[in-house]
Amino acid sequence: MPEQRDQAAGEADEERVLISGRVRASVRKRLRMYAAANDENLQDLLDRAIDEYLKKRGG
Numbered sequence: 001m002p003e004q005r006d007q008a009a010g011e012a013d014e015e016r017v018l019i020s021g022r023v024r025a026s027v028r029k030r031l032r033m034y035a036a037a038n039d040e041n042l043q044d045l046l047d048r049a050i051d052e053y054l055k056k057r058g059g
Helices: 002-010 025-037 042-056
Strands: none
Touching (some): 025 042
């Protein structure tokens, strides 16, 4: 996990933009619980999760 945090820190200069979407309430709860348990910012967690998803699928 430290490598992922270092990578996110290296990308901190990139502009963040607003996206809009809805998730199931249970997914939101799991995200928030995971972020809190791992002392992570929810925004960084979402950014990394979407990035990993896209990389795995060639996006």
